[in-house]
Amino acid sequence: MQTSRTIKIKESRGDRVLLIAIHTFLTLCSLVVLYPLIYILSASFSNPFAVISGQVWLYPVDFTLIGYETVFKNSQVLVGFANSFFYATVGTLVAVTVTVMMAYPLSRKTFYGRNLLMFLLTFTMLFSGGLIPLYLVVKDLNLMDTRWALIIPNALGVFQIIIARTFFQNTIPEELSEAAEIDGCSDMGFLFRVVLPLSKPIIAVLVLFFAVGQWNAYFDALLYLKDNAKYPLQLVLRNILLLQTTENPTNISETMKRQGVAELMKYSLIVVSTVPVLVLYPFIQKHFVKGVMIGSLKG
Structure with missing residues (x-):
């Protein structure tokens, strides 16, 4: 009975550094795109005076509709x-x-x-x-x-x-x-x-x-x-x-x-x-x- 073997290709240090750099760059790009959307959503549920005074950063402040x-x-x-x-x-x-x-x-x-x-x-x-x-x-x-x-x-x-x-x-x-x-x-x-x-x-x-x-x-x-x-x-x-x-x-x-x-x-x-x-x-x-x-x- 033959057993299948998984062949793993060892990554070089240069490949790892490149992958880390790519993932870091894409993560930063995602944050740049997502943060304005999150801010808009949070601000829409926040107290008007909290929005004007700049208290809203990530989460709603004084939740309101x-x-x-x-x-x-x-x-x-x-x-x-x-x-x-x-x-x-x-x-x-x-x-x-x-x-x-x-x-x-x-x-x-x-x-x-x-x-x-x-x-x-x-x-x-x-x-x-x-x-x-x-x-x-x-x-x-x-x-x-x-x-x-x-x-x-x-x-x-x-x-x-x-x-x-x-x-x-x-x-x-x-x-x-x-x-x-x-x-x-x-x-x-x-x-x-x-x-x-x-x-x-x-x-x-x-x-x-x-x-x-x-x-x-x-x-x-x-x-x-x-x-x-x-x-x-x-x-x-x-x-x-x-x-x-x-x-x-x-x-x-x-x-x-x-x-x-x-x-x-x-x-x-x-x-x-x-x-x-x-x-x-x-x-x-x-x-x-x-x-x-x-x-x-x-x-």
Whole structure:
């Protein structure tokens, strides 16, 4: 009966020193990234005067929910959550569909004129019409003060098309398409039955890119929307913070109190607006990393 032996390779002193240096550097980088997040979370649960006086370093001081209570007292917050969820969901669905439908043909060598079309798309990354022409286009399309004003102008991203096209080029071989064509599969059938099931990593990348962009967007809403019932969460939270800081208090103590609450609300607003994205990321992390690595390679 043979027993398996584990072969251990002895590390040299230089390798150990290098590994220690790498782990130390990565640990410091992690601390640099994590500490601001921990501070924001701790400050959002701390007493306003403790935050202003700089007593908060790592843990909450005088635990309180004043910041969150002030935020959620406004009825517009739930409306903003619903609107942002709608914009993120529908906007991501539209953007991913348009991106895949454009990126896949550009990845096929049999698509006539793909180089010219790719050049025109890349050209828009260097030169664009600017904010005023975009505003006039949205206005002429009668999209002002509609939900589509936040979805259609952001339905196409050239950077995302380049990543998706590169993924398709490196992952879906031409031979697979030819074999499917011989078996009688149409182009649309090949796309839905073969390409999309094999493209979960890049779809996860596109979903995260577009969803985060739609969730954090507020400038377009500031330009195109007038109805408060259509405001996304980011714009609602901005208005709450501005209202809190612009109201005129009656005395000095009231002034200090409002300043403290306004300072506390900044951290509470950051937590409220980032939690949905943090909840989404773990579910697509595996596909996201794989898709970025493959899609970022030069095709």
